[in-house]
Every structure is written in C-alpha cells, then in structure tokens.
Amino acid sequence: MKDVKIENMDWVSYKELTEEGKCKIILPVGAIEQHGPHMSLNPDVLIPSHIAEEVAGKADNMLVAPAISYGYKSQVKSGGGNFFPGTTCVSGSSLENYVFDVLQAYVNHGNREFILINGHFENSMHLCEAADKLVNKCKAEKISVKVYLLSYWDFISEETIAKVFPDGFAGWAVEHGGVLETSIMLKIYPELVDMSKAVDVEPATFPPYDVFPPDPSWVAPSGTLSSPLKATEEKGALILEECISGIVQHLN
Template sequence: MDNVKIEEMDWMTYRDLVKTGEKKIIIPVGAIEQHGPHMSLNPDVLIPEYIAKEVAKRTSSVLVAPAISYGYKSQVKSGGGNFFPGTTCVSGSALENYVYDVMHAFVEHGCREIVLLNGHFENSAFIAEAADRLAKHFGGKGIDIKVFMLSYWDFVGEEIIAKIFPEGFTGWAVEHGGILETSIMLCIHPKLVNMDKAVHIEPAVFPPYDVFPPEPSWVPSSGTLSSPVGSTAEKGGIILEECVTKISNIFE
C-alpha cells in the first residue's frame, strides 16, 4: 500500500480495510522529552513513527495509527528526569487509560490485532497494563484480540552494537540522547539535529537505587546520559534497517 497512515484515509476506505479484522494497527507510543542541547524534544515519537511506517510499507497486513506523543514521567537514570524545560510527561494512570481507550476504539472498528511500538523506556509497564486490560475485557466478551508490545531497541542485535561502538558499548541505560538516538535522528530528521551543540560527556554513573524526590545533581547538565559525539546518519541507517527488518519479519 502506498498510504499506510490511517489518519490520511477517508472513513470508508479505513472501514473497508479494518472491518474484517485482517489488518493490524501499529500505534507508535513516545514522549516529549529533552534529548540534550543538540536535538529536538521528540525523538521518542519520531523514531517509532518512522519504524512503524517502514514496517507497514514492507508488509501487506499493517496500518499505522497517529502516534501517542506524551509519555510517562522521565526518570533520572533513563531519561534525565523532569528537571528540564520541554520535558512534558503524564502520569502512569493517564497513559494507561489513554492507550487503553485508543485500542478499545480500534477493536470496535473491527481490528483484532494491535501493535504498540514503544519509543520511550518509561512507558513500558503502563502500556503493558493497558494491553492486559484490553485483552481481558474483550476476552470476557468472547472476542479474540491480540496486542503485541515492542520496544524498537530490543531488535538491535549485538553485531550491530559492535559495529556502532567498536570500542565498547556502555549500555542502553545511559543511551539517552547519545549516539544511537542521535544517529537515527540524523538519518530520518537531520534538520532537527545540530551537532555543533553536541556536548561530549563520559557516560553517567548512578547509584544502584532511585530516590524521590529525584536528585538533579545525578544528571549531567547537558541532559544527555552519554556523549552524542561520533553520531552519523550512516550509523542511524544501520540501526533502523536492523529494527525494520526484524519487526517486519514478525508480521509478514
């Protein structure tokens, strides 16, 4: 299909595509969150949205829903926390209920398989709860549905990591605003990245616990948890191809 975005379809075309339950709908779920001085606030939305569209183009069974742009609260040890202007988050219950309601509507339209494609680590538990609730709700009505929940970074294999980080990978936990996300954004939205503003830092080191209220001094002043220096569009393309290929294989 040339057009895989449901919001760009007229309602009759959309109705005819989903009423039999044969089409899966991918919902990208992200966040508006600072990613350092060198990058826009929306990589967590744009990256899963891009991957979703590419997967839909490669398969005949997938449509793409509008992204859910606001995610669960940024946490200090994975996203830098809520100390930075621009980071705009919702509560876990708000995210769970919102995702649940959107999926519920798609099932009522006729869809029977939904894919939640996550781009923001902190969302995971709450969108999982929404998926579980939805499955139990419709299962109790005798309607068989299935919800897949994916985080795109889980599809980046060790060989790709070794290629991107030949000197060693410090781990996903501190990749917020680092080489992986920045490289992907350089590939898909280069105008939203300014490498002249990239700040080189050593990977953040955190204690083995969290504390509330969160402690701002734990977070580098740049907001990133590792250095984006060394990011390239070529690296981003390698990462994306790995993710799109592996996710497409699930839904062929």
C-alpha cells in the first residue's frame, strides 16, 4: 500500500502532493487511557490512526497527519475515570486550542479539507469547537475550508453489532475496554493485548448523573466497563472492514 503518512515524507514531496489544496488531510485524535489490565494504554490512538491510513490508502488524494495522542479527561461513565495510573489527559481548552493550531498550520500550507477521526468519546465536543473556530476564522479571511468530524464507531451497523455480540449488546456506553476495542486491537496490534490478563466483569451500571470529584467505586477495579473475554481477531477484522469501507464511501 502507498505510504500516506505525512511524517514519513520530505517537505518537497509533501508540497507537491498538497499544493493548491488538492489533498484531504486526515487527523486522528485519541487519548492515552487505561483499557484494563489486558491491553496497552493507547488503543484510542492506534485504532483511529490505523483506520486513517487504510482509508487514505483506498481513497483518492488523502494524506494522514501525525496523530494527536493526548485527549480530554477520561470520564467515569465512558472511560473509567481520570484516576487510573497511566491515564494521561488534558483539559478541554488545551485540546481545542491544540487541534485548532495544528489545523491552522495545515491551512497555512495550502490545505483546505480536513477529516478528524476521533478515537476517544470524550474528545467529541472539543473537536467540534476547534473545527468551528477554524472555519469561522478562515471565513473572515476569505479562505474556504471544510472539516469533517467523525468517530469510527458510528460506522458500525446493527448487523455487525449482532454478529460481534450474538448474546446481546449492552450498549456503547459500557464498551470501554470491552469486546469491540479489544477485538480491533487483536487484529491490528495483537502484541499489545494479553488475554490471559483479561477480567470478566458485568456491564457497568451508573446512576443518571455525574458527580465531582469522581467516585472510583462506580468502576470495576479492572477499569473496563464490560467484559472483553469474547473478543476475537475475527470480530476485529469484521468491525474494521465496515468502518473503513463506510468512511471511504462517504468521504472519497
């Protein structure tokens, strides 16, 4: 497959590929966050980065920017919380400003279309703010830019969910460190998954509110919000195929 990673290019090749805004720039945005004792801290970075490279390899005129690895603070009801060792997060304003600055730099190079692929649920609204800020600033400067923002899990169909969770799906809210992320990692980075350390937990249940400071007792000691035990490489391949083909179909 062709090399689509901007970081691997010399500046002359990059300039030739992007001059006059003829490429879409894909920017993966993730987080460094615990995903249970069975998996590395970086699935939220590695998964959108892998999807971005596959999409760019199959689509026309797309390049992949280096991923932004630090994301917004892990929340108890979606990521287990910010109190687990290894979970390393930034404030919403820091993430927003950082993403804005990176996109502005690419605009200064002449790029005009961007695809943000999010791998960490908590990032979403801060990425919206960064995109909106960029578009409004460029509009005032009479520069036309377009930013697509997506989370890869939104491209997974109910049919695929039924295949991945034949015994029933507990919902996206408790999939942190569960079957979906673990299956994808088993497919793309199996060396970063140790299923012998996986902990079987019941899907988490939460009260209909958040509390600050966060209460660690709301989360299983493993940090996962559901059990990863039924994760497989085959399920990961099925999920990835649908996500990648769907993104290419919509954005090529």
